[in-house]
Amino acid sequence: MAKRLLRTLAGEAVWPPPIWLMRQAGRYLPEYRAVRAGVPDFVSLCTTPAQAAEVTLQPLRRFGMDAAILFSDILILPWALGQGLRFAEGEGPVLPPIRDAAGLAALDPGRLPQAIAAVLETIERVRAAVGEAALIGFAGAPFTVACYMVEGKGAKEFPAVRLLAWRDPALFARLMELLTETTIAYLSAQIAAGAEAVMLFDSWAGLLPPRQFRDFVIAPAARIVAALRTRHPQVPVIGFPRLAGLLLGEYAARTGVQGLGLDTAADPARARAMVPPAMALQGNLDPLALLAGNPAQAAETAAILAAMRGTPFVFNLGHGILPETPPDHVASLVRQVQGA
Amino acid sequence: MAKRLLRTLAGEAVWPPPIWLMRQAGRYLPEYRAVRAGVPDFVSLCTTPAQAAEVTLQPLRRFGMDAAILFSDILILPWALGQGLRFAEGEGPVLPPIRDAAGLAALDPGRLPQAIAAVLETIERVRAAVGEAALIGFAGAPFTVACYMVEGKGAKEFPAVRLLAWRDPALFARLMELLTETTIAYLSAQIAAGAEAVMLFDSWAGLLPPRQFRDFVIAPAARIVAALRTRHPQVPVIGFPRLAGLLLGEYAARTGVQGLGLDTAADPARARAMVPPAMALQGNLDPLALLAGNPAQAAETAAILAAMRGTPFVFNLGHGILPETPPDHVASLVRQVQGA
Numbered sequence: 001m002a003k004r005l006l007r008t009l010a011g012e013a014v015w016p017p018p019i020w021l022m023r024q025a026g027r028y029l030p031e032y033r034a035v036r037a038g039v040p041d042f043v044s045l046c047t048t049p050a051q052a053a054e055v056t057l058q059p060l061r062r063f064g065m066d067a068a069i070l071f072s073d074i075l076i077l078p079w080a081l082g083q084g085l086r087f088a089e090g091e092g093p094v095l096p097p098i099r100d101a102a103g104l105a106a107l108d109p110g111r112l113p114q115a116i117a118a119v120l121e122t123i124e125r126v127r128a129a130v131g132e133a134a135l136i137g138f139a140g141a142p143f144t145v146a147c148y149m150v151e152g153k154g155a156k157e158f159p160a161v162r163l164l165a166w167r168d169p170a171l172f173a174r175l176m177e178l179l180t181e182t183t184i185a186y187l188s189a190q191i192a193a194g195a196e197a198v199m200l201f202d203s204w205a206g207l208l209p210p211r212q213f214r215d216f217v218i219a220p221a222a223r224i225v226a227a228l229r230t231r232h233p234q235v236p237v238i239g240f241p242r243l244a245g246l247l248l249g250e251y252a253a254r255t256g257v258q259g260l261g262l263d264t265a266a267d268p269a270r271a272r273a274m275v276p277p278a279m280a281l282q283g284n285l286d287p288l289a290l291l292a293g294n295p296a297q298a299a300e301t302a303a304i305l306a307a308m309r310g311t312p313f314v315f316n317l318g319h320g321i322l323p324e325t326p327p328d329h330v331a332s333l334v335r336q337v338q339g340a
Numbered sequence: 341m342a343k344r345l346l347r348t349l350a351g352e353a354v355w356p357p358p359i360w361l362m363r364q365a366g367r368y369l370p371e372y373r374a375v376r377a378g379v380p381d382f383v384s385l386c387t388t389p390a391q392a393a394e395v396t397l398q399p400l401r402r403f404g405m406d407a408a409i410l411f412s413d414i415l416i417l418p419w420a421l422g423q424g425l426r427f428a429e430g431e432g433p434v435l436p437p438i439r440d441a442a443g444l445a446a447l448d449p450g451r452l453p454q455a456i457a458a459v460l461e462t463i464e465r466v467r468a469a470v471g472e473a474a475l476i477g478f479a480g481a482p483f484t485v486a487c488y489m490v491e492g493k494g495a496k497e498f499p500a501v502r503l504l505a506w507r508d509p510a511l512f513a514r515l516m517e518l519l520t521e522t523t524i525a526y527l528s529a530q531i532a533a534g535a536e537a538v539m540l541f542d543s544w545a546g547l548l549p550p551r552q553f554r555d556f557v558i559a560p561a562a563r564i565v566a567a568l569r570t571r572h573p574q575v576p577v578i579g580f581p582r583l584a585g586l587l588l589g590e591y592a593a594r595t596g597v598q599g600l601g602l603d604t605a606a607d608p609a610r611a612r613a614m615v616p617p618a619m620a621l622q623g624n625l626d627p628l629a630l631l632a633g634n635p636a637q638a639a640e641t642a643a644i645l646a647a648m649r650g651t652p653f654v655f656n657l658g659h660g661i662l663p664e665t666p667p668d669h670v671a672s673l674v675r676q677v678q679g680a
Contacts, residue, residue: 156496159628166632206583209626209658210607211643243546245585246610267550270586286549288499292506303551
């Protein structure tokens, strides 16, 4: 009998729905902070299999989640291609920004197999230990990864990458091509190592005007999904085009994803009405409602469950869990969903 | 014969469409920077009628825009209610944050008539000088204004206000009530002083989960529109619920606005299909495409015009013009739209 998450992604209305949370392995857990304190920096944690596997498994042990998601970061891909990466305390990622052909030429896809070996070993370790939970691999989608590669850091609106796309479409297209191809290779290797589903995070998709959304969000996702399906036909892909807004249905119809992540702002019932009935939806409790706790958390959770009952659905947040979240709130959420 | 913008907002498919740009009076114009250099700070510029009227009119003189929008700021309302406000150079607005009942109680609606007198005088001066262009007044929508009042500054996701809404719904409801009522009074006074249309900016509407979007975005906008229609039935309201996404149609149907501003991410053709045929749409060129200039700017402009031809439409940006934008790009845009 297949795992609950995988049955859901195959189109079955499993109920109560499986649950896992974006960034469920992270700073809100004391056992995570203990492991983190023992490694020199965040990139080391992502690339040391014993520790990365340990933190991946922590939320399963504590809460009984239905899925583990590989502990890693979407910027491990550019790091593996040779772009420098560090995480400044309290500031997020810092990379030497790529703004021209020379910067792009310095990236080396040939480094990928060696550079991701530790990630693949993490996956092997976790897969051996997940039991009835499913193991999800992931990558950033090309546009979102490009946001950080070109900006060189997090930003409110990522003007540098969007300006590059307008000013030098040929260079930007080459960057997107490189990211699309290496993302296929990266996710394919994760699946070969043991990932049972993969998720494509396009956190900044909603910044784009509609024509660019089609070119830089939908088209690369469709290529990635098609390539993975050829190589690994049994492994579902969850797409997460955050803030896709009016184009959510178009993303669902044209990319071929089996699962669709809903961001905090998406109305679940409206989303349900615009995607094929067998498509699994995943989401979308406001992380701030979870931080606030009851009664807000319970009321919002009940509303989402009511809207999704009887359909293939994976309970999750609409964005990553916040570091300030009390673990007790998560335990209460899991109980509520499991009792649905 | 009514002004082109007002005919469009009344549901007529005026063509070529009227054009104006959000933040068209601003730092990208050297004549603006010259006026700004002569006043001590940004709030002074907003509250000194001669200078505020001058910068309001500058883009009309230079580009022949079809509308002037009052030069002011959405935070002039909390400032008028007694919340401190200053604009830190390069950092944006700074206010002493309101987080509890005492902070809310310190706001004084009784200050409003006196505090906004200068804004109303600016409107009178501009109205006397706009000629065939229409004068648009504006306010921030209650949720977006509350974002800044509670956070105390600009932020990426405005966690403080969203957490307050979950943790203390009664206090948050009182803040929203105060802002809704004072916004009605403020916009009504602007209309009485000469504004021919008003716009309600809800820049951060897209942060909210769907049930809060209905309570904190749609419901207050509906109340504001209804109250203004009773007092000033001839004056149209343009709503701008930025990043409303899947809920854009619901906002259009339930608020009663005559015009609907589209953000950069909204697909104009999809938006058109989900609103009443007589509703004017306004938008939505990417400000970064305008900064980049041709050929990106011309191609995007042509695509928007093609999607909107034959319908009531106001050409605008999808977000405010960026300070780095060359004025020549704006001149080129206006020529293209006027030649449509």
